[in-house]
Amino acid sequence: MRASLALAPAAFAVAALAADGNLDLQHSTLVATFRQQAVSIDAPFRRFEGEIDYDPALPAATRATLSVDMTSLDIGDEDSNAEVRKQPWFDSAHFPRATFRSTSARSSAAGRFDAAGELTIKGQARPIEVTVSVQKTGTAFAYDGSFELSRQDFSIGDPSWNQVLDDKVRVHFHLLAAGH
């Protein structure tokens, strides 16, 4: 009895968080795809969090924030994961997180909206635009899309790697969050 009483507020809090549009971290993925010579490699970020406030009736009012733990990029082997945290790359000792904050959104087609926002990596903020497709799955919404960024724009990477590593990196996201 005591246990269930103690749990009740916790359950309520979880429900409230979900209703707020917090990401369902179990079912959301954020993957950076980069090209190493001719080889395309998918590297998922293992830890990130965020919130998406979306109302299908009012897509222009969509708000989204995302915060990514830059030490959690998993390239596939520990040596590479350690390398990318170093100063010429993410410098994650000084800049542990990358963030995205939406500034505006407009509906482009049914089930789609274009979001504009500010992407900050390594302390450098750059405007980006991304097309997001939305699909209702049960009580939640699934947001899918991808955008391309230039490593150079964010000073990511040792120049000695430019011969073997493309400047362009595509980030794919599949984010699940409770809707209105």
Add this chain to the structure above:
Amino acid sequence: MSLNYARTAVALHWVVAGLVITLLAVGWLMTDMAVSPTKLQVVSWHKWGGITVLGLFFVRGLWRLTHPVPALLPMPAWQRKLAEIMHALLYAMLLVQPLTGWLFSSAVGRQVVYLNLIPLPNLVARNPPLGAVFKDLHDNGATLLALVIGMHALAALKHHFVDHDDTLRRMLRWHAN
């Protein structure tokens, strides 16, 4: 049956020997290299070399199936048996070693793109724990392969310098096909 190897067989033997010995050396060296663009390049060469050996395994297999293999030179039965086992083991490793390398690369999410031109299919989906298993198999396979090659070479030298027979010489002779 001729006691001589055809030129094609001799050429294939030595090309594969050169490739495999280089790959073993490069493989050992690159494992200890720190992450760098150079390492990436060296690892790519190693993968391309391994895929080449895999391709040549099938070329040699096809050659053997369509051309008679010269008989082993006269030797005691136990040596003949041992030679047959060692040759079977060598061929098996020339197939298995490239395959565990390819499987390892696939399992850790690094597709092999042969010569930076031809993307090879991933043999398994990305699965890091499975990748660690294939890495172990590939590492131990390298040790086994090096041992078998060493014994193969020592046996050839023994035939040449101790038995004074034609075993090594006929693999060096550029005889007409």
